Amino acid sequence: MRYSLAIAIAGVSLLVSAAPAWAHHAFAAEFDSNKPVKLHGVVTKMEWINPHAWIHIDVKNADGTVTSWMVEGGSPNTLLRNGFTKASLPVGTEIVVDGYQAKDASNKMNGRDITLPDGRKLFVGSAGQGAAPDEKQDK
Amino acid sequence: MGTCANNRASSSGWGPNTCRLLLLLLPAQVVFGQAARDLEGIWSNATITPLERPADLAGKQTFTAEEAAAYEKQAVERSNVDHRSANAEADVASAYNQFWYDRGTKAVGTRRTSLIVDPTDGRLPPLTPEALKRVQDTRAWIEQHSTDGPEGRTLGERCILWATAGPPMLPGPYNNNFQIFETRDQVVILNEMIHDARVIPLDGSPHLPSNIRQLMGDSRGHWEGNTLVVDTTNFSGKYSVRGSDANLHLIERFTRVSPDTLLYEFTVDDPTAFTKPWTAQIPVTRTKGPIFEYACHEGNYAMTDILAGARAAEGKNPK
Numbered sequence: 001m002r003y004s005l006a007i008a009i010a011g012v013s014l015l016v017s018a019a020p021a022w023a024h025h026a027f028a029a030e031f032d033s034n035k036p037v038k039l040h041g042v043v044t045k046m047e048w049i050n051p052h053a054w055i056h057i058d059v060k061n062a063d064g065t066v067t068s069w070m071v072e073g074g075s076p077n078t079l080l081r082n083g084f085t086k087a088s089l090p091v092g093t094e095i096v097v098d099g100y101q102a103k104d105a106s107n108k109m110n111g112r113d114i115t116l117p118d119g120r121k122l123f124v125g126s127a128g129q130g131a132a133p134d135e136k137q138d139k
Numbered sequence: 140m141g142t143c144a145n146n147r148a149s150s151s152g153w154g155p156n157t158c159r160l161l162l163l164l165l166p167a168q169v170v171f172g173q174a175a176r177d178l179e180g181i182w183s184n185a186t187i188t189p190l191e192r193p194a195d196l197a198g199k200q201t202f203t204a205e206e207a208a209a210y211e212k213q214a215v216e217r218s219n220v221d222h223r224s225a226n227a228e229a230d231v232a233s234a235y236n237q238f239w240y241d242r243g244t245k246a247v248g249t250r251r252t253s254l255i256v257d258p259t260d261g262r263l264p265p266l267t268p269e270a271l272k273r274v275q276d277t278r279a280w281i282e283q284h285s286t287d288g289p290e291g292r293t294l295g296e297r298c299i300l301w302a303t304a305g306p307p308m309l310p311g312p313y314n315n316n317f318q319i320f321e322t323r324d325q326v327v328i329l330n331e332m333i334h335d336a337r338v339i340p341l342d343g344s345p346h347l348p349s350n351i352r353q354l355m356g357d358s359r360g361h362w363e364g365n366t367l368v369v370d371t372t373n374f375s376g377k378y379s380v381r382g383s384d385a386n387l388h389l390i391e392r393f394t395r396v397s398p399d400t401l402l403y404e405f406t407v408d409d410p411t412a413f414t415k416p417w418t419a420q421i422p423v424t425r426t427k428g429p430i431f432e433y434a435c436h437e438g439n440y441a442m443t444d445i446l447a448g449a450r451a452a453e454g455k456n457p458k
Contacts, residue, residue, distance in 0.1 A: 025296040026232075029286065029445045033227035049438030051298065072441070074239030077331065077431040078313040081241055100231050103448025108440075112230065113223070122238070 025051070030072075031110050035101035039069060039109070043093045048076045048086070055089065055111060057097065071097050071111040089122070175365035175395045178319045178326070182401055183426035184308060185243030185315035187214045190419065192253035192261030200259065202250045215244050241313040248400065248422045254309070256404075257418040266382045270412040274382055286449030289442060296442065298435030300354055300378055301332040306371055306389055307380060307405035310421070318430045319393075326360055326367065334433045339369055346372050352385060354378050367393040383409045399425040 041057030053073040058066045073079070089095075099112035114122045187210075192199075202210060218240075224230040247254065253261030266274065285291045294300045303311035314332035321327075326339045339360040347357045349372075357373035369391040376385030387409040394402045401423045408416040 025292070025441045025445065028228065028232040030441050030448060031231050032448070033231045036227060047438065050433050050435045051439060052441065054438075054440065070440075075241075075313050077433070078239060078241040080431075082238060084238075100227070102444050104444060104451045106444070106447070108444060110231070 027110055030102060031100040032103045033100060035103075035105075036099075037101045037109050038096065038098045040094070040096050041069060043089055043091055043095060044068070045091065046086075046089055048079075050076060052076075053079060055095075055097075055114075057095065067107060069097075069107045069109060071099070071109055071114070073111045084122075095122075176362065176367075177321070178367060178393055178395060178401060179321050180425055181316060181318045181428040181430060182423045183243070183316050184310050184403065184421050184423040185241060186245060186247050186254075186310050186421065187211065187242055188247045188251065188254055190254045190309065191263060192255070196252045197260070199252055200261070202246065202252060204250070207246045207250045211244060211246055218242075239313070241315065242310065243315070247420075248424075249420065251420070254419040254421055255417055256420045257406075258415070263381055264413050264415045264417055266412060267410075267414055270382050270384065273384070286446060288446065292442065292445070294354075294378060295333070296439075296445075298333060298439055300335065301330075302378075304330045304332050304335055305380075306337065306355060306358065306369075307391060307407070307419070308403065308421075309419075314431075314433065316426060316430055318428070326369075329430060331430045331433055333435050346370075349373065352376070356387070356389065365394060369393070380407055383407060383412045386411045396422070 041059040045056040047054040055071040096115040099110040102108040303309040316331040318329045339358045352375040356371040358371040360369045371389040390406045392404040406418040
């Protein structure tokens with residue numbers, strides 16, 4: 001019984017997918033709404049992987065130590081089509097990330113809002129209109 | 140561009156049925172400069188037109204050109220707002236800003252207010268009582284067991300099959316692209332989400348024996364005039380179209396209605412799931428390539444995070 005129900009889940013996913021936005025997976029299952037996080041960090045790496053890209057940042061703590069965090073982003077194919085390239089977020093870029101920490105309390109969070117030092121928000125906008133103007137490319 | 144071109148701004152453009160009739164009657168070269176049976180290329184079905192007609196558009200089957208433009212403008216403006224919610228749970232659930240998505244900014248070229256064309260109210264027909272119970276049972280099971288292990292997550296989360304990849308193919312949040320390859324004996328549809336390639340024989344061979352069941356079913360194609368008709372049965376039931384089950388009989392029709400437009404139609408006929416068949420119609424447009432790889436499983440950190448999060452919540456693996 002358990003197996004037969006489990007395998008039927010894919011079909012029901014459409015029926016229950018009333019969330020306001022629909023990512024590859026349920027973010028509410030991965031990140032904790034009780035753990036809002038706002039970090040100021042420096043980009044050390046970006047993983048262009050499916051299903052979602054991950055931005056790695058180093059965050060300097062008050063005592064001078066550094067903590068590494070991983071920030072979950074969008075589908076790499078879509079990022080590229082929307083004008084976000086490898087050059088859009090080079091290593092060393094300072095960013096402020098506002099989101100929620102993973103439920104397992106590891107140093108992972110979703111990239112709900114990412115702001116550059118000049119105040120530009122990286123990902124506000126709809127398809128083809130979200131990238132900062134100088135990052136737009138004809139794909 | 141020919142008369143059947145997808146000229147959405149034209150108020151006197153010919154409807155898809157007229158186009159189909161024309162394509163049946165005339166040599167392809169008369170309709171447009173290329174062979175009408177040539178479906179090859181990279182196509183996008185991204186659209187902001189919903190599968191079902193929204194309640195506030197009840198009774199309205201199509202937009203005027205002006206209404207369609209206003210609808211699109213409104214949708215783009217709405218999605219350009221930074222949707223932060225004061226409610227943390229809703230904020231987590233909405234996950235991303237709109238930039239992460241690629242739904243497109245256009246309503247379908249036919250200016251219909253829903254992708255569903257039959258029933259004429261643009262809504263899914265009711266599920267049968269048995270199907271409704273199955274769906275409810277599954278929902279109840281999900282509530283109790285969705286983080287027990289990977290088997291409790293959706294096929295999409297498990298990188299096995301994306302719910303809109305089909306068949307039938309429906310618009311989703313992103314990667315709404317597919318490539319069609321044609322040979323003399325086969326048509327292949329490569330879907331960017333999640334990487335599935337469907338090989339459709341055109342040799343007139345029958346479906347597989349009914350005891351052989353496949354996740355994406357068993358597709359067989361044939362030409363009716365300039366329309367490729369693909370008939371799919373033998374579904375396993377592990378993948379479902381809005382509540383369909385293993386008895387789904389899917390009929391898809393691909394018609395090239397202009398150099399840059401395919402009219403894609405499908406009918407879901409599943410008497411044990413739906414109280415009557417339903418049909419949707421999506422004009423898909425040529426798009427720039429390439430189709431990117433969607434190597435999903437390798438980078439699916441989220442699966443680990445979700446299950447580890449559930450274990451942490453149970454206190455078995457506190458950090």
